Amino acid sequence: xxxxxxxxxxxxxxxxxxxxxxxxxxxxxxxxxxxxxxxxxxxxxxxxxxxxxxxxxxxxxxxxxxxxxxxxxxxxxxxxxxxxxxxxxxxxxxxxxxxxxxxxxxxxxxxxxxxxxxxxxxxxxxxxxxxxxxxxxxxxxxxxxxxxxxxxxxxxxxxxxxxxxxxxxxxxxxxxxxxxxxxxxxxxxxxxxxxxxxxxxxxxxxxxxxxxxxxxxxxxxxxxxxxxxxxxxx
Amino acid sequence: xxxxxxxxxxxxxxxxxxxxxxxxxxxxxxxxxxxxxxxxxxxxxxxxxxxxxxxxxxxxxxxxxxxxxxxxxxxxxxxxxxxxxxxxxxxxxxxxxxxxxxxxxxxxxxxxxxxxxxxxxxxxxxxxxxxxxxxxxxxxxxxxxxxxxxxxxxxxxxxxxxxxxxxxxxxxxxxxxxxxxxxxxxxxxxxxxxxxxxxxxxxxxxxxxxxxxxxxxxxxxxxxxxxxxxxxxxxxxxxxxxxxxx
Numbered sequence: 001x002x003x004x005x006x007x008x009x010x011x012x013x014x015x016x017x018x019x020x021x022x023x024x025x026x027x028x029x030x031x032x033x034x035x036x037x038x039x040x041x042x043x044x045x046x047x048x049x050x051x052x053x054x055x056x057x058x059x060x061x062x063x064x065x066x067x068x069x070x071x072x073x074x075x076x077x078x079x080x081x082x083x084x085x086x087x088x089x090x091x092x093x094x095x096x097x098x099x100x101x102x103x104x105x106x107x108x109x110x111x112x113x114x115x116x117x118x119x120x121x122x123x124x125x126x127x128x129x130x131x132x133x134x135x136x137x138x139x140x141x142x143x144x145x146x147x148x149x150x151x152x153x154x155x156x157x158x159x160x161x162x163x164x165x166x167x168x169x170x171x172x173x174x175x176x177x178x179x180x181x182x183x184x185x186x187x188x189x190x191x192x193x194x195x196x197x198x199x200x201x202x203x204x205x206x207x208x209x210x211x212x213x214x215x216x217x218x219x220x221x222x223x224x225x226x227x228x229x230x231x232x233x234x
Numbered sequence: 235x236x237x238x239x240x241x242x243x244x245x246x247x248x249x250x251x252x253x254x255x256x257x258x259x260x261x262x263x264x265x266x267x268x269x270x271x272x273x274x275x276x277x278x279x280x281x282x283x284x285x286x287x288x289x290x291x292x293x294x295x296x297x298x299x300x301x302x303x304x305x306x307x308x309x310x311x312x313x314x315x316x317x318x319x320x321x322x323x324x325x326x327x328x329x330x331x332x333x334x335x336x337x338x339x340x341x342x343x344x345x346x347x348x349x350x351x352x353x354x355x356x357x358x359x360x361x362x363x364x365x366x367x368x369x370x371x372x373x374x375x376x377x378x379x380x381x382x383x384x385x386x387x388x389x390x391x392x393x394x395x396x397x398x399x400x401x402x403x404x405x406x407x408x409x410x411x412x413x414x415x416x417x418x419x420x421x422x423x424x425x426x427x428x429x430x431x432x433x434x435x436x437x438x439x440x441x442x443x444x445x446x447x448x449x450x451x452x453x454x455x456x457x458x459x460x461x462x463x464x465x466x467x468x469x470x471x472x473x474x475x476x477x478x479x480x
Contacts, residue, residue, distance in 0.1 A: 069418040069419075072449055072453065169312070175313055196321050203314055208309045
């Protein structure tokens with residue numbers, strides 16, 4: 001049997017298609033990062049609030065999303081929720097439901113993970129900070145928003161960015177709903193042209209380089225911020 | 235929105251003519267999920283522990299090799315790794331080995347690829363947990379072992395690892411939860427695990443809500459059991475004079 005003969009020369013002509021996929025990958029990453037972060041802060045505030053129902057809701061939300069695989073969440077939003085989404089958001093019939101459901105699924109899913117990270121950050125802020133805020137006459141909410149949360153967020157920046165790198169990798173799971181992200185396009189083009197091996201390896205190499213560079217940047221930032229995130233319990 | 239639930243669909247015989255019900259499909263999927271997760275976990279635990287120890291040994295080359303190992307498995311998305319193991323590796327393996335894998339029935343080669351993929355992916359994460367566990371031990375433990383005349387191997391075997399292992403139960407429990415959740419990606423290369431079986435059920439019955447709830451309940455059940463067992467192990471190995479092993 002002959003060893004496998006690579007046809008790397010096919011890659012350049014596939015680049016325009018791949019770059020369209022990359023666009024989707026980045027779109028999902030950025031939207032889910034921003035929406036997930038905002039929702040995550042809200043969830044954390046709910047979880048730490050004195051209102052029992054709000055705290056219970058936030059707790060149940062985080063537990064539920066962490067118990068189910070992301071792939072299942074994506075499928076769920078795609079299979080189960082399209083009609084619901086269409087009626088709720090008044091989307092025109094021409095909207096690509098896969099894109100919308102992926103954006104929503106990723107945002108909601110990431111929110112649960114960001115909430116846990118932010119909560120760990122808040123727990124790492126010394127209690128005295130909150131007490132000092134209250135002693136100065138701030139309300140508990142003011143103390144949280146102006147004193148505790150900024151310090152907590154600063155402390156967890158590296159963790160939030162690491163989670164963002166994981167999110168960037170996880171966007172490739174939209175393969176299961178047939179949305180054309182970078183990986184899905186690579187895989188489809190490979191299947192179409194009989195160059196699956198080359199395209200999958202190429203995609204893997206691209207992710208590897210991108211994530212290695214991003215991790216290195218995060219690590220440098222981590223050192224520069226000089227915060228001890230290792231001692232936090234997640 | 236009104237939706238007419240139809241739970242009886244689970245006890246209906248499947249449309250493919252197999253002698254089973256849709257509940258049987260889900261049960262078979264649950265079994266496959268547990269099977270590949272457990273098999274992958276054994277691979278992950280053995281390789282991950284070994285690599286984790288290597289990462290704490292002195293020596294620049296050992297460190298560079300183990301760090302590269304972790305980086306490769308961490309920086310490539312899991313689904314891409316699944317595709318590489320399933321589609322690319324059999325082509326690249328030399329001679330007979332590649333041919334043998336290509337001649338396996340697709341369900342078997344997909345299961346094999348899944349176990350290898352999940353096992354190695356998780357081993358990189360276990361490696362980092364083991365390393366963190368060993369490095370968290372006070373330096374005095376290491377010094378105490380050596381000063382008692384133990385060799386480096388014996389210090390690891392009788393002092394460092396037994397203490398670190400106790401502290402590793404909670405992080406390893408959560409890695410085991412991750413491998414179970416990650417096994418859902420095996421559905422993309424054709425393994426009929428829980429997620430794939432439910433998708434198949436949707437295709438044949440178009441009862442998406444019921445099928446979807448079945449997967450959620452399945453994963454929630456597994457999560458519950460794993461967390462329960464993890465806590466029991468944690469409690470039974472805890473040292474009486476303090477949980478941090480100092």
